[in-house]
Amino acid sequence: MPKLMSVEDCEELSTKQVHDLYRRYVSRSQVSLMNSFGFGRELVERAEGPWIYMRDGTRVLDLSGGVGVLNHGHNHPRVLAARERFARERRMEVHKAFFSPYVAALSHNIAELLPGDLAISYFPNSGAEANEGAIKMAYKYHGGRRNTILRADISFHGKTLGAGSLTGSAENHFQFPGLPNAVVYPYGDVEAVRAAVEATRKPDGKCDVYALMVEPFSASSLRSWSGPALTELRRLCTAEDIVLIFDEIYTGWGKTGTLFHFMRHEGLVPDILVYSKSLGGGKASISGYTAREPLFRKAYDRLSDVILHSTTYYGFGEETATAIEAVNVVVEDDYPARARAIEAILTPGLERIRKAYPEAVERTTGVGALHGVFLGGGPKLLDLAGKLVPGFTKDPRFRTKLITLSVIAHLYREHRVMTYYSPNVENPLMVAPTLVIEPAEIEYFLTALEETLAVGLRRLLTGFIREKAGAAW
Ligand SMILES: Cc1ncc(COP(=O)(O)O)c(C=O)c1O
Structure with a gap:
């Protein structure tokens, strides 16, 4: 008889065991990519509404909206x-x-x-x-x-x-x-x-x-x-x-x-x-x-x-x-109205942050529950990103991506907030909550973003790259 795993076995697997299985049977590069954000270092226990509950008992506010899938939030009753x-x-x-x-x-x-x-x-x-x-x-x-x-x-x-x-x-x-x-x-x-x-x-x-x-x-x-x-x-x-x-x-x-x-x-x-x-x-x-x-x-x-x-x-x-x-x-439940209510908080909130950190945030844009924060930090920071990861010095897209990734990683690790980036030319940080998110939860995210930017993009970037050093990009 071949030795097959059961559904119950899945619930008992440690993070390391899952990584090993991914490396052997799914994709090694995926393990590297997911670890760089921090998301890949822990396993999810369950999810409800805008929250993801981790196995270690902590919870993460999901601002990714499941990349469009989760207007209803996780596991809508x-x-x-x-x-x-x-x-x-x-x-x-x-x-x-x-x-x-x-x-x-x-x-x-x-x-x-x-x-x-x-x-x-x-x-x-x-x-x-x-x-x-x-x-x-x-x-x-x-x-x-x-x-x-x-x-x-x-x-x-x-x-x-x-x-x-x-x-x-x-x-x-x-x-x-x-x-x-x-x-x-x-x-x-x-x-x-x-x-x-x-x-x-x-x-x-x-x-x-x-x-x-x-x-x-x-x-x-x-x-x-x-x-x-x-x-x-x-x-x-x-x-x-x-x-x-x-x-x-x-x-x-x-x-x-x-x-x-x-x-x-x-x-x-x-x-x-x-x-x-x-x-x-x-x-x-x-x-x-x-x-x-x-x-x-x-x-x-x-x-x-x-x-x-x-x-x-x-x-x-x-x-x-x-x-x-x-x-x-x-x-x-009038989801379009919910999206408009989210916009009424997010648009001015992100604009306030842009004004507070004009060096870091080039612009913000969006509608309803779908917004982007375009991070930059100016030519000096871009140069630094290029120097820190040699090989990509001439690729402006990769350098902006690194800056955005370092903000996403910090938001996740220090504030338990999940966002993502859009791999288009400008790599914006995407803020796309579910439509069941509460106003106080949106405010929590805005404070988290503000505190993250207060650390300074330079520090976020160098810390992020130091930690990633040696991994394949
Ligand atoms: C606008 C748009 N079109 C098409 C697709 C492809 O959908 P799928 O990934 O389910 O094939 C996506 C997925 O993100 C999308 O955002």
Whole structure:
């Protein structure tokens, strides 16, 4: 008999044993990366709301919001109850041969919540899969007669081959094969999109673009399109019959202060909306995309195409039931209003800190419960970062990243606050709390950040690097 570990065994493993298992069976580099923040040095016992409880009895305030997954916080009681009920009643997970009342109800509810004729939904499991489903639908809508897809220079659409080829992020630095004819436009620039569309025009005057990928608010760079620019994109796509796809995988379900970010702009409707993350209430791995009805009908609505796009786990029972409850919580507890209330504390709080530490904080920006603190410290500190980690002297991005990492590590170790950084060009420190965080907890974070910056970036950086010395970057 092979010697296999049980679930109970997992609960007994020490941190060192888990590290050893990771080194041997998962990834050595991951151990090094996670240890550098401090997060990797302890194990989590459980998590509730905005708090993570560690095995040593301490608790950590989670300001990462699970990178978009945890609008409901950890283990929301209603979300848990829905899952428990599903299991208790021995509901069926799989079998596409039977209808799922859960898929039917979730699609219905989402159509109720979205504007215009966004009505037909499909529920895979990851954001990348949902984007690829949307792209396939756009391609099929044009019957394979158009071949160009447009994506922004600053973009994150996932890491599968297709979605990854549309992702312009430092995380995605290796060139894998991907979708053909993916043309890049500068984020937020309507005229550049128009020029890119024109450049594809064939001698007969026909446009070759089948889809335009847009993140109305880019969570990785904290940039957003203006309302008039999005309206102009809508007009252009309608005129040229281009499928306008909004990727709101991160920003959906209330995060930025409206149910979806684009919904703050009256009358704006994409052709396909893609979402994920908090759709699963922090418990279920479920994503989705919803198309306007005429688009879906033309692309797929015939018997021969019924299973042209499907995946094993799409509409999986417990995931879908969980999502129904998660969406109901978002609506009943008015998560967009919660995000706006968080913004009302975070925006002035971060601005106050920027003013108090103008040398350290270049700027802060954000909306709802999604903010970034851009740390710098000036050319001298950047030089120091380059000298302390030779080999990266000429890489400005890596040097800013080091500074941000040293602040994240200090916040975590000294104040038990968890944040993260966005690996985009400027590496901001991300402040993206769950929507169940209390005002006093936000104030606790702001004080922690202030006290961290009071130590001085130079000291934070040298301490951080000294400790990391010898480890692989
Ligand atoms: C805007 C956006 N699109 C797509 C994705 C990819 O989702 P997944 O990691 O579930 O494939 C993400 C993930 O962070 C995202 O933020």
